[in-house]
Amino acid sequence: MYARFKINSIRNETLVTSVSGIILVSISLIVVLNHFISNWLLTQYDESFTSKINLFQTLTEYDEDGLDFEFADEFMSEYSRINNPEYFQIWVNDKEVFERSNSLLERDLVFKKIELNSIAILDYLLPNNQPGRIIYISFLPQVDDDDDGIVKKMYSLKSAPPLPIVTIAIAKERVTLNNLIFNANVYLSGTFIVLILFLAIVILFSIRRGLLPLENLNEQMKKIKNLNVENKIVLDDAPKELQQLIFQFNTMLKRLSDLMTRERTFSSDVAHELRTPISEIRTMTEVSLIGNESKKSLLSTANNILHVSLRMEKIVNSLLELARTETQDLKLDKTHLEIKTVIDGCIKQLSSMAIEKKIYINIHSYKPFKIQTSEFYFTRVIHNLLDNALRHGCSGESIKIEYNTDGQRFLFAISNSTNSLETSDLANVFQRMWKKDSSRTEYSQMGIGLSLVREYCRLLDYNIKASIEEGIFKITVQGSVTS
DSSP states (O other): OOOOOOOOOOOHHHHHHHHHHHHHHHHHHHHHHHHHHHHHHHHOOOHHHHHHHHHHTTTTEEEEEEEOOOOOOTOOGGGTTTTSSSSSEEEEETTEEEEEOGGGGGGGOOOOOTTTEEEEEEEEETTTEEEEEEEEEEOOEEOOOOOHHHHHHTTTTTTTTTOOOOEEEEEEOOOOHHHHHHHHHHHHHHHHHHHHHHEEEEEHHHHHHHHHHHHHHHHHHHHHOOOOGGGOOOTTTOOOHHHHHHHHHHHHHHHHHHHHHHHHHHHHHHHHHHHHHOOOOOOHHHHHSSOOOOOHHHHHHHHHHHHHHHHHHHHHHHHHHHHHHHHOOOOOEEEEEEEEHHHHHHHHTTTHHHHHTTTTEEESSSOOOOEEEEEHHHHHHHHHHHHHHHHOOOTOOOEEEEEOOOOSSEEEEEEEESSSSGGGGTTTTTTOOSSTTTTTTEEEEEEEEHHHHHHHHHHHHHEEEEEETEEEEEEEEEEEEEE
């Protein structure tokens, strides 16, 4: 059974997440704004309600004839009309009906006892069964200030009878208010819906535009058919977020290309270098199999085969070591070395070759010093440079070794006389498998030594360069004393 994988889309996920977020925020804003608008409209409605009942309070007085309510239907026709009427009712001393509007038609509003000098506003079902609002006010009527001032003087005395408690209720429909709130909410919701659709289109366009460089990157990656540095990704005006990705991809592509190149070169070098010794072994073996060889001759042939095999082993080991240093970032174990000790050790190991070629090694040093480096790789650098100088130096001549330091950096140089190298050859001396002799038949001098030295210096973070001046070939290595 095949496993099923869900392929996520950046475009879809971003669009869904963004639009969902906008919808949630919009819904929250709609709820908050609807609540605010509804409360504001209701407050404005109740304020007009309160102003009207305060007017009713000012129309209520108490004089020598008792409680008086100066109300005129012709000025407030809303309390007499049949269509969409408003209502009022007045009670004295709790539930004793003093006055009611004509619109009530002998019906009563519900009495509600409230605290003196207070106002209460409630939702209410009107006598015509429409939803409405009702407001109550409870107060002591103002005393009429007549011409003689008799009533006012009487109620200024402590022995005056108490004034009656008046309760007024006014009720009117709230259908208009409900419709206004509903229309405001619908308009607000519709506005947000249009805004959401507009933002969704803008977001979709922005996402498509933002992902266009990624799509272009994908198209370029599809066109890469082989690991070639020339096929690197080039994206004009790439956003900052993609620039680092493109850089890393091109870097990886270059590494893979270099790796493939090294593998092909390694295979080619091995095939080229082993072709001659394998041919020699085959020839010597075929001659031995003829059967006409003496025992002494067979022994000589076996020794020759062994010698060629050892050289083949050396070729393979050198190539493998070169490949290993080129393809790996090795961890170096560094220690403090006396540079003179390393040089003396290498000279001792190669002294037999120097004696054989009658080459004298001349050392120039200003003072002894130590460097912090990898003992193994630094020793390999000195050994290979000395080996190269002895192999290619002229017999009977001398090799000059120099080393010095300024306390921060050190210098090591080795030079030998040469009859074959020219200035034009300097660009190739560190190339793997390069030799001045293009036939490359002298495989005992494989052209790998200086390539290894270059890689060792790269690992040690040293600078290496070659120069030729007046027939003297010189290699200089420079690096930090405390690298």
